[in-house]
Amino acid sequence: MVEEPTKRARRGRAPAPAGRTGRPRQAEVARLAGVSQATVSLVLGGKQQGAAISQETRQNVLDAAGRLGYVPDPAARRLAAARNDLLGVFSFTATFPTDVQHSYYPFLVGVEREAAARGYDLVLFTGSSTGGAGAGGPHPLNRARLADGCLLLGRHAPVDELRRLVDDGFPVVHLGRRDEPEGLAWVGADYVSSSREVVERLASLGHRRIVLVREDDEAPASTDREQGFLEGLRVAELPETEAVFRSADPALDLTPERLRQWLAGGVTAFVAEETDSGGAWRALSTAVREAGLKAPRDLSLALLGSPPPDLADAPEPTGFDIPRAQLGAEAVRLLATLVAGEDVPERPVALVACTYRPGATAGPPPGARPAPG
Amino acid sequence: MVEEPTKRARRGRAPAPAGRTGRPRQAEVARLAGVSQATVSLVLGGKQQGAAISQETRQNVLDAAGRLGYVPDPAARRLAAARNDLLGVFSFTATFPTDVQHSYYPFLVGVEREAAARGYDLVLFTGSSTGGAGAGGPHPLNRARLADGCLLLGRHAPVDELRRLVDDGFPVVHLGRRDEPEGLAWVGADYVSSSREVVERLASLGHRRIVLVREDDEAPASTDREQGFLEGLRVAELPETEAVFRSADPALDLTPERLRQWLAGGVTAFVAEETDSGGAWRALSTAVREAGLKAPRDLSLALLGSPPPDLADAPEPTGFDIPRAQLGAEAVRLLATLVAGEDVPERPVALVACTYRPGATAGPPPGARPAPG
DNA sequence: TCCAGCTGTTAATGCGTATTAGTGATGCGC
DNA sequence: GCGCATCACTAATACGCATTAACAGCTGGA
8 A cells, every 4th residue: 555645755756866865964863863854054053152962962973964964055045044155156257258368267367276265156047148047037147146145247247136136135245446326346357557657667678758559448447447547647757638539449440650750759658558469459459560661660559458368378478467466366365255255345445556567568758868876 | 222133133234134124024925915925926836737826817916016126135036936046156175266277168068058948946065075164064065965966076076975965865966087986977088989980090091000199198189098998009000009009198208219219110190098198199299399399391290179379370280179067067957857856867977079170281101192082 | 969050962943045835716518 | 518628827845055033951059
């Protein structure tokens, strides 16, 4: 005679596996250890406070858990209003695009290291754009709530959803400056100071007229660089008029003729911003080459960021490096603070300094005497 | 006088867990729509089957949900569903090492894509080696049980723990051939056929004596290549004696003299295996260069795999490419099958073919007439 | 002897959702 | 007008864990 199947049994059968098969619950551990589920929770919760558990019981429970290979269910943990030691990583493009160049890899290096150091595992929310796990729901970002907190990569997260998370007090940290949803925590590179420093160094080499080449984009990363550039000019008491060359398509607008024109006008150094495409720098380099010029002999060049990888064999540009791994690590650190939720910084924002890269494309302006001293 | 804080209130305050803040639950939606929570669940669950909900009620619920901005709690959803739609990715080295070259990036490309397509998110278990989240427990691999199933990268997973998982019926797929724990599912590249094909092509170019250069390693990837190589010789009816040159340190043992010796003995083609370090291929290339020889003019070279990235500017070696992204995708596919648990393949193993790469380092042997036809 | 005060453990409950057994109400056939 | 389906929905329960009130056993002071 067959027992009427319990709900439990039925569940365990067909859709099966993830559930019952081999995954022990606290209840099983408890049974094996000869205690109650609550005791197991107390022991494994590892709370020092208020934990009045005898050494013996504790050991029994730990042994049992070990033998069964018990691992807490993250969803249950989370639901019970505790933490599950998971940090989410959310990007609205593929985290691992086919082309390594466009990936967040450098950041992830730091993210992984710091997360590991702090005892967190990472959840990669997939296919945020391509219709992955979250494609069903109209609120993909919401999946993030499964984790204790979430890192946001890229600028494409919809503001509304994001605001929602922030307002709900869900810990989120955006990688890269981002002002939009008020109160959003972010970690960014200090483009302003770094750009200023580059300009100051050029000035101290003797350059008196410097031009910034930038693309036509209002991203914070661009405007910050421009601000730093202008500050640098000001500090060095150099003219700011016509110092910024802005073009929607530098490859077209930045001709060798234009370049010679500048040189004739007394410009001796050029600074380009780094963008995803590297368009500004690429255009600048091309124009210089086509004009038959050479840096740093005929003019000085600097890049506010790292060169695109396909130009890796070119001489190393003077400029600065963005410490991406460090940014990633910093973001995790901040996120961990928010998750802990104890002493939330009033302005949950972190700026990381970039490191100056001497490089080989800048020197004294042509015709200048060797640097004094 | 301060009210004694209720549990509820305390929770909502400091750590600000997923909870209370203002986020509506199904219960609230239900109240607003004048129905029961269960009805809300049924409507929003979007199940066609068995859902006997009137059009009117359905609309009411949807309206209410919309007005409140209801969003399901993923933790609760997953708890109730007895699955969490998470696939683990476990490696015993950092998943994102500082050096991109040593990373699993190419695999992850495929893993992410396929996981997204199937609605899974990924859990990256951090610091599996460096003492991350799981360093405490003596059984780091156990953390994998947190997910519905787990992908294993790299060959360093301890057999005992692994066997444990497999025996428990926990879905695991190893990326790369692996026989050790009986019954372990894996996905690997078909090195045997691919290597054989390379040899056959060389033979059909007219080469009669071919030597394989390999490192002193017993990894399946190495032995498979050798097997394929030997099979290739056999098929082409070429001599197998002294055809395999095995060295613990090819950079030392593979001298230009040795090379000339071989050539003098009638060898016209060399095949190197690909390894992490690329040692064999590197040594071979160096020896050829130092001997003042050129491929394919003086001899033919082939590489059983992809060249190390730092040799990217060298002529493209003849050989085959390992479809890493495809391997990753295949692994996820297999893992998903195991997780679903319905029709588990009896032999949960998948071989993926490599694609032949014509390259530019192989041609007819010197002195041979042009290929007939 | 009795009770206050510990200590160590458990029973009970809640988190938000999915699922299923069950309940009225209605319609249908005869 | 009486069963009997069917329909539309609700009540109840489970999911796995954390948390807390409560309880049993014990000690020591009065």
